[in-house]
Amino acid sequence: MASTTDSAQATENNDHLIKSTDSKHPANLIPALCRKFWGLGWVSGTGGGASIRENDLVYLAPSGVSKELMEPENIYVLSMSKQEDPKKRVYLRSPLNLKPSQCTPLFMAAFTRRNASCCIHTHSQWAVLITLLLENQPSSNRVFEINNIEQIKGFGKGFQKQGNLGYHDTLRIPVIENTPHEEDLAEYLEEAMDKYPDTYAVLVRRHGVYVWGDTVDKAKAQAESLDYLFQLAVEMHKLGLPWVSSIAQIGPS
Ligand SMILES: CSCCC(=O)C(=O)COP(=O)(O)O
Numbered sequence: 183m184a185s186t187t188d189s190a191q192a193t194e195n196n197d198h199l200i201k202s203t204d205s206k207h208p209a210n211l212i213p214a215l216c217r218k219f220w221g222l223g224w225v226s227g228t229g230g231g232a233s234i235r236e237n238d239l240v241y242l243a244p245s246g247v248s249k250e251l252m253e254p255e256n257i258y259v260l261s262m263s264k265q266e267d268p269k270k271r272v273y274l275r276s277p278l279n280l281k282p283s284q285c286t287p288l289f290m291a292a293f294t295r296r297n298a299s300c301c302i303h304t305h306s307q308w309a310v311l312i313t314l315l316l317e318n319q320p321s322s323n324r325v326f327e328i329n330n331i332e333q334i335k336g337f338g339k340g341f342q343k344q345g346n347l348g349y350h351d352t353l354r355i356p357v358i359e360n361t362p363h364e365e366d367l368a369e370y371l372e373e374a375m376d377k378y379p380d381t382y383a384v385l386v387r388r389h390g391v392y393v394w395g396d397t398v399d400k401a402k403a404q405a406e407s408l409d410y411l412f413q414l415a416v417e418m419h420k421l422g423l424p425w426v427s428s429i430a431q432i433g434p435s
């Protein structure tokens with residue numbers, strides 16, 4: 183994506199917040215992660231994205247842009263402590279002629295309510311297919327559950343809990359309804375967080391999934407583990423295999 187900033191902005195628009203030679207700086211990392219996610223089919227056609235929080239600062243992408251072509255100059259920065267009214271966000275740095283991601287209130291929910299450092303939103307077809315396969319469940323209590331699969335160990339036990347889930351644990355990911363506008367999903371995402379306080383992810387029906395983590399690496403690993411489990415569950419369904427094992431324990435204890 184061509185840069186929309188110009189040199190005139192450099193002194194006025196806090197460009198120092200997005201300029202770094204460190205590849206781990208959020209303004210460098212978000213475009214790099216989105217390029218990887220595009221390769222996985224997670225952020226095709228401008229959908230999906232990622233946001234990173236470092237202490238008080240939140241870094242996020244513009245709305246409606248090819249996420250795999252983003253550059254650091256395209257990144258928005260906001261301060262968590264300066265957000266008095268969530269409906270009127272104050273940005274420390276804004277690229278010219280763009281709007282911040284519609285996912286901003288959802289990313290902020292992960293940062294403010296779960297103290298997450300990274301939130302990833304994918305439009306993965308595996309995530310969408312799982313929500314389609316769960317449409318027979320009542321919408322008020324729709325949840326993806328899976329157990330007795332090794333990759334479940336890729337998930338943390340929950341908010342402020344140490345360690346990861348075990349092979350025999352059941353991973354539960356709530357599903358919320360989609361809304362015509364992405365930002366309106368935030369209240370449903372927050373409700374799901376209240377109902378499932380240990381969840382690190384929320385599926386959105388016929389849309390995708392939001393996954394967060396205590397660190398960027400953990401958010402990425404959880405998003406990858408989840409996509410693996412979604413794909414596995416779809417394939418198991420095709421083979422007529424249940425993805426929730428009714429056998430409490432398989433193998434030696
Ligand atoms: C075809 S993408 C529709 C909007 C969406 O679901 C999404 O995740 C992208 O939102 P953004 O504002 O970040 O472009």
Ligand SMILES: [Zn+2]
Nearest residue numbers: 229230364390
């Ligand atoms: Zn989306």
